[in-house]
Every structure is written in structure tokens, then in C-alpha cells.
Amino acid sequence: MPLFNRSKKRGDSSDNGQDQDGGRKKEKGSWRKPANTAFKQQRLKAWQPILTPKTVLPTLFIIGIIFAPIGGLLVWGSSLVSEMTFDYTTCWNQSSSTSLTNLTFTSMPYTYNLRSSDSGKTITPPTFAYYYNDLAPEDQKHSCYIDFTVVSDLAAPVFQYYKLTNFYQNNRRYVQSLDTSQLQGSYVSPSTLSSSNCNTLGVTADGKAIYPCGLIANSVFNDTFSGFASSDNFYYNFSQSGIAWPGEAKKYSATSGYTNNLDEVVPPPNWVLRYPSYPNASSIPNLQEDEHFQNWMRTAGLPTFTKLYGRNDTATLPAGKYQVLVYMNYPVQGYKGTKSLVISTVSWIGGKNPFLGWAYVAASCVFVFLALAGTIRHLLKPRRLGDMTLLSWNR
Numbered sequence: 545m546p547l548f549n550r551s552k553k554r555g556d557s558s559d560n561g562q563d564q565d566g567g568r569k570k571e572k573g574s575w576r577k578p579a580n581t582a583f584k585q586q587r588l589k590a591w592q593p594i595l596t597p598k599t600v601l602p603t604l605f606i607i608g609i610i611f612a613p614i615g616g617l618l619v620w621g622s623s624l625v626s627e628m629t630f631d632y633t634t635c636w637n638q639s640s641s642t643s644l645t646n647l648t649f650t651s652m653p654y655t656y657n658l659r660s661s662d663s664g665k666t667i668t669p670p671t672f673a674y675y676y677n678d679l680a681p682e683d684q685k686h687s688c689y690i691d692f693t694v695v696s697d698l699a700a701p702v703f704q705y706y707k708l709t710n711f712y713q714n715n716r717r718y719v720q721s722l723d724t725s726q727l728q729g730s731y732v733s734p735s736t737l738s739s740s741n742c743n744t745l746g747v748t749a750d751g752k753a754i755y756p757c758g759l760i761a762n763s764v765f766n767d768t769f770s771g772f773a774s775s776d777n778f779y780y781n782f783s784q785s786g787i788a789w790p791g792e793a794k795k796y797s798a799t800s801g802y803t804n805n806l807d808e809v810v811p812p813p814n815w816v817l818r819y820p821s822y823p824n825a826s827s828i829p830n831l832q833e834d835e836h837f838q839n840w841m842r843t844a845g846l847p848t849f850t851k852l853y854g855r856n857d858t859a860t861l862p863a864g865k866y867q868v869l870v871y872m873n874y875p876v877q878g879y880k881g882t883k884s885l886v887i888s889t890v891s892w893i894g895g896k897n898p899f900l901g902w903a904y905v906a907a908s909c910v911f912v913f914l915a916l917a918g919t920i921r922h923l924l925k926p927r928r929l930g931d932m933t934l935l936s937w938n939r
Contacts, residue, residue: 596929597922601915608911615904621893622901623660626698629707630654630670633882635688636872638674647673647689657896658695659889668693668865683766683817688870690885698861698889704782704854705886706765710879713760713843721745721759722841727831729797734808748810755802755809755822756831762812764840766873769853769885772866780861782854788835789842796831796838803828817873850886 578584593599631653641647649671656667670692677685712718720741726732734753737746742757754762772780802809803825811819822828831837839851868885876883888895 604911604915608908611904611908615901618901622898624891625896626659627657627888627896629886631884635672640676649673662696665695684871686872690868696863701857705850707850707884709848710881712847718759731801753809762814768871770869787852788838792838793832798832800828
């Protein structure tokens with residue numbers, strides 16, 4: 545009889561579940577199994593401390609004892625700094641004085657955070673006066689004269705800041721509103737700017753490019769401060785050089801990419817007082833040397849911030865009465881903000897900021913309190929380590 549091979553049923557395997565090459569049966573999911581090594585199987589040696597009262601309580605005491613002098617040292621370093629803040633926001637709202645020789649002074653908001661050695665000295669409240677001069681240049685028509693007192697000599701360096709509140713430079717669209725190629729001296733066509741991050745303030749209605757473009761450049765702080773003049777004809781001057789971070793100038797070019805295309809470029813709208821137009825190449829600002837502009841372009845992370853305006857690294861500011869002239873051009877009341885002049889010294893810790901020191905002191909107190917509470921609890925009601933009867937399922 546002819547022999548016939550029996551046909552396989554569908555789904556049967558000729559090797560009965562074994563591999564054709566090795567004869568071993570594949571284990572389901574074996575390709576996902578990590579290699580049998582100490583690293584992949586998490587068998588590496590590790591330090592697993594056993595937290596007992598004898599180890600935890602001394603650790604808390606030690607951390608608290610270390611934090612306390614660190615905090616005290618930081619608080620002491622901050623107490624060596626004198627800082628004076630004069631809020632001249634409402635100076636614009638005062639009635640204009642009749643003449644410079646007959647200024648009408650009124651009280652103003654202020655804050656004196658003096659160093660600890662001057663804390664007991666009498667402070668004469670500062671005053672300000674508003675004067676409008678119709679014959680002055682456009683950016684010098686509105687003047688605010690601030691009279692203030694320095695209660696003791698301030699050793700160099702002395703810094704001059706401006707302070708703004710309720711100004712959100714950290715807004716995402718605001719932070720991105722610039723063109724780095726344009727700031728570095730490259731020619732950027734108006735059509736390119738209209739579709740870039742500067743689209744809101746990149747091109748004018750008649751198709752001209754704005755240089756520098758963007759919301760940050762357009763809103764640059766444009767109030768100006770003079771030095772300090774005393775009644776005995778002493779003048780304390782501030783330098784405008786060295787107020788920006790090192791390396792900031794590398795972000796900007798000394799020349800503009802529009803030098804040969806002056807008919808295609810205009811200043812930002814809010815720069816009209818200082819730069820009505822760009823009639824020639826020399827009228828275009830040199831952003832590489834404008835450190836006030838560089839400070840402003842480094843946006844702040846909080847709505848209340850200060851930016852350095854001037855510094856004096858050589859001369860001591862003697863105690864006495866002084867007057868500073870502020871040309872007011874920057875509006876802040878529209879968004880319910882304030883603007884202030886800040887005068888400050890520094891110590892080895894930097895500016896006036898006692899928060900870090902008191903944070904260390906507070907942390908030290910918390911650690912010591914926890915250590916004392918744990919020690920009392922351990923002495924009054926000790927617990928035997930490894931007591932299995934205390935497990936929840938054994939109660």
C-alpha cells in the first residue's frame with residue numbers, strides 16, 4: 545500500500561514548541577529579561593543606614609549648631625550695608641514750582657535701611673519738588689528735585705539704582721520679543737522682522753524696520769539721574785561705566801546693519817524723546833557701549849526689581865544734605881507701578897539682604913527644637929528597636 549504522510553493540522557509546530565536551531569523551548573517574554581548582572585539586577589553594594597535615636601538626634605543637634613553661626617554671620621554682613629530708597633512716583637502729580645530758585649518741596653515716600661552702627665541716628669525725612677521747563681529739550685522738561693540726608697559717611701563703593709514695582713519683565717512674550725541677529729549688527733529685512741519674535745514691534749505701518757526691535761527695547765527705562773549736589777558746592781558724581789555684567793557687551797554690535805539702509809529703519813516708538821529719527825549713520829545708537837540698555841535687556845525674574853544705574857568706586861560720600869535731579873520720562877502709574885531711586889553700599893555679602901541669614905537661623909531653631917523634642921520623647925518613653933509586636937497586623 546502506498547504510504548501517505550499525514551498532513552499537519554493548522555497551528556501545529558514541527559518541533560513541538562522547540563527552536564529549530566537549539567531544540568530548547570523559548571520562555572515567553574525572555575527577550576525582555578535584563579541580563580543577570582549586579583547592576584541590572586540591583587545587587588550593587590549600597591549603604592542602608594538604620595535610623596535610630598542615637599544617630600538621628602545627634603545629627604539634628606549638629607546641623608542646628610552649624611546653621612546658627614552661619615545665619616548670624618550672614619545677618620551681621622547684611623547689617624553692615626546702608627540702603628536708602630526714595631519713591632518719586634507721585635512727583636509728576638505735584639504742582640509745578642514757579643522757578644528753580646523757588647522750588648516747592650513736599651514730603652515723599654522713603655525707606656532708610658541703615659547699617660547697625662547708624663541705627664540710632666536721627667533721619668531728616670526727604671522731600672521732592674516738581675518743575676516743568678517748557679524751554680528745555682523734550683527729555684528734560686519734567687524735573688523732580690529730591691532733597692535727602694546722608695546721616696554718616698558712606699565708604700566707596702557707592703551704588704545708584706532705579707527700582708520698579710509691578711513690572712513683569714518675566715512675561716513669556718515679553719522675554720522673547722527681540723532679534724539677536726539684529727542686535728549683533730546683521731541686516732534683518734522688514735519682511736523677516738514682521739514674522740519674527742519682534743512681530744508686534746518689528747515693522748512700522750509703512751514697512752520700515754524698527755531698530756532695536758521688540759517689546760524689551762521699546763520699554764527701556766529712560767528716566768535720568770544726576771549726581772549728588774550739596775549746599776556747600778560739593779558734587780558727588782557717579783560713573784556710567786562698569787554697571788553691566790562682564791560679557792554683556794559681546795551680545796551687541798558697535799555698528800548697525802542698517803548703516804547703508806537708513807531709509808528702511810526707524811527708532812522704537814518710545815525712543816522718540818531721545819532719538820526722533822536716524823538721519824545719518826552716526827545717529828544710530830552704539831548698543832555695545834550703552835550699558836543702561838544692556839542692563840535693561842537682561843530681564844528680571846520678579847515684578848519688583850532694581851537695576852544698577854551708576855557707581856562710584858573711589859570716593860567716600862560724606863554725611864550731609866544733598867539734592868539729586870531726576871528727569872522724568874518713564875510712565876509707571878498707568879499699570880499701577882512705582883519707581884524709586886536707591887542708594888546703597890555693599891559688604892562682603894553683597895547688598896542689603898538679611899533674608900538668607902534669618903533663613904539659616906530659623907532652620908537652626910527648627911532642627912534644635914526637633915532634636916530636643918525627640919530626646920525628651922526617647923528618655924520618657926523609649927521604644928525597643930525591632931519590636932515585631934508593634935506591627936499593625938500583630939496588634
